Amino acid sequence: MWHDRAVTHTDVGRSVQSAVYRAGVYGRRPVVPVAPGALEAAARRRMTARGWGYIGGGAGAERTMAANVAAFARHPIMPRQMVDVAERSLATTLLGRELPAPLLLAPIGALELAVRGGPAHAEPPVARAARDLGVPVVISSQASTPMEATAAALGDSPRWFQLYWSKDDDVAASFVERAEAAGAEAIVVTLDTHVLGWRPRDLDLGYLPFVRGEGIAQYTSDPAFRRLVASRPAPAGGGERPTPSAVRALLTMRRHGATRADVETFLDVFSRSSLTWADLAWLRERTHLPILVKGVQHPDDARRALDAGADGVVVSNHGGRQVDNAVASLDTLPAVAAAVRAARPDAPVLFDSGVRTGADVFVALALGADAVLLGRPWVYGLALAGQDGVRAVVQHVLAELDLTMALAGVRSVGEIGPEQLAPAAAN
Numbered sequence: 001m002w003h004d005r006a007v008t009h010t011d012v013g014r015s016v017q018s019a020v021y022r023a024g025v026y027g028r029r030p031v032v033p034v035a036p037g038a039l040e041a042a043a044r045r046r047m048t049a050r051g052w053g054y055i056g057g058g059a060g061a062e063r064t065m066a067a068n069v070a071a072f073a074r075h076p077i078m079p080r081q082m083v084d085v086a087e088r089s090l091a092t093t094l095l096g097r098e099l100p101a102p103l104l105l106a107p108i109g110a111l112e113l114a115v116r117g118g119p120a121h122a123e124p125p126v127a128r129a130a131r132d133l134g135v136p137v138v139i140s141s142q143a144s145t146p147m148e149a150t151a152a153a154l155g156d157s158p159r160w161f162q163l164y165w166s167k168d169d170d171v172a173a174s175f176v177e178r179a180e181a182a183g184a185e186a187i188v189v190t191l192d193t194h195v196l197g198w199r200p201r202d203l204d205l206g207y208l209p210f211v212r213g214e215g216i217a218q219y220t221s222d223p224a225f226r227r228l229v230a231s232r233p234a235p236a237g238g239g240e241r242p243t244p245s246a247v248r249a250l251l252t253m254r255r256h257g258a259t260r261a262d263v264e265t266f267l268d269v270f271s272r273s274s275l276t277w278a279d280l281a282w283l284r285e286r287t288h289l290p291i292l293v294k295g296v297q298h299p300d301d302a303r304r305a306l307d308a309g310a311d312g313v314v315v316s317n318h319g320g321r322q323v324d325n326a327v328a329s330l331d332t333l334p335a336v337a338a339a340v341r342a343a344r345p346d347a348p349v350l351f352d353s354g355v356r357t358g359a360d361v362f363v364a365l366a367l368g369a370d371a372v373l374l375g376r377p378w379v380y381g382l383a384l385a386g387q388d389g390v391r392a393v394v395q396h397v398l399a400e401l402d403l404t405m406a407l408a409g410v411r412s413v414g415e416i417g418p419e420q421l422a423p424a425a426a427n
């Protein structure tokens with residue numbers, strides 16, 4: 001099941017660990033830093049100020065971004081001894097598909113900001129890394145590469161598609177149709193970003209990728225979107241000489257295969273603030289794929305999502321990028337998981353926002369998640385070492401998860417529950 005030849009899924013922790021230590025004898029260090037803080041710092045040094053602001057930043061005073069990470073410390077693990085854990089497995093089943101580990105790559109838009117050299121160095125190496133490991137990718141609506149190209153790089157490795165629900169029904173329907181054709185096994189509708197949060201780092205730089213044609217490849221490659229662009233009146237103006245900065249902006253757009261009309265049309269149709277639960281029926285009718293809703297924090301929203309036709313939920317606050325001072329995502333997980341279990345025991349609960357280590361994955365599973373979405377850390381790996389960097393980051397997280405399981409006294413991810421946490425923290 002484990003696709004990477006260097007790692008067997010029965011003992012991923014020790015094999016990654018001993019590969020690192022053995023290479024160290026010959027003076028070789030891990031391809032990307034293992035320590036989460038060092039990984040982030042190294043990626044920050046590699047990225048442009050705009051790239052770092054967009055990827056590393058959050059909403060407002062970034063309290064929620066910090067709280068997401070800090071929350072894990074409030075749920076300590078209670079290790080148990082003298083359990084036979086010689087044979088362990090990270091394998092799990094999600095939506096009927098066997099996976100090597102309870103981990104997927106979170107949808108991350110405008111990924112080209114993390115790399116030098118444009119979109120060819122963004123999604124394709126991520127897809128190849130995911131394929132090496134058999135870990136599913138959630139393809140973003142705001143990707144820098146059309147989903148068909150990412151799908152081709154994924155081969156037969158699993159992929160889901162994340163939908164930002166366009167104001168234009170035809171664009172939304174077309175995205176879903178293309179995702180099905182590209183082999184997506186689920187649609188993840190992101191609910192928490194129908195408008196962008198207030199992001200001071202980006203505001204201070206006057207920078208948003210989409211306005212420059214970055215991260216809108218799903219749109220510019222879409223037939224329904226192209227029809228919309230064609231139906232727009234030509235932009236007014238023309239008589240005046242464009243300023244040098246306007247020319248630079250146009251050249252940036254052109255480099256991304258986008259025109260001013262594409263960007264304006266995108267800004268017009270991106271995401272719908274009028275959506276309500278009743279609208280989910282429209283999507284339910286248009287796809288046979290499982291639908292998960294991402295951005296759930298309140299247990300009532302989880303119940304309503306299931307009532308409205310969703311098949312699962314992703315507990316997430318978008319990595320603290322939307323509502324500052326919102327509750328840490330981990331602190332909402334137990335109540336949401338309980339609500340989902342009570343309503344539909346087989347509906348998957350995924351979790352993201354703040355996962356940085358294998359121990360974090362363990363805690364999220366103990367608090368009721370079936371799997372986690374890893375977010376920023378794999379982007380940092382990409383920034384530092386492309387495909388190898390993404391692969392290394394995921395391996396480090398999974399190696400630590402495996403060793404945490406061994407040392408906590410559990411053999412399989414299915415055994416991880418609240419009883420593995422210190423009693424006061426379990427509820």
Ligand SMILES: Cc1cc2nc3c(=O)[nH]c(=O)nc-3n(C[C@H](O)[C@H](O)[C@H](O)COP(=O)(O)O)c2cc1C
Nearest residue numbers: 055106107108109140190318319353354355375376
């Ligand atoms: C740079 C960046 C871009 C993102 N783009 C998307 C996106 O296109 N669609 C989406 O649903 N979530 C997006 N997210 C949110 C992630 O899917 C995920 O919820 C978040 O990264 C989790 O927080 P963490 O990275 O701090 O763990 C993005 C996050 C970041 C950091």
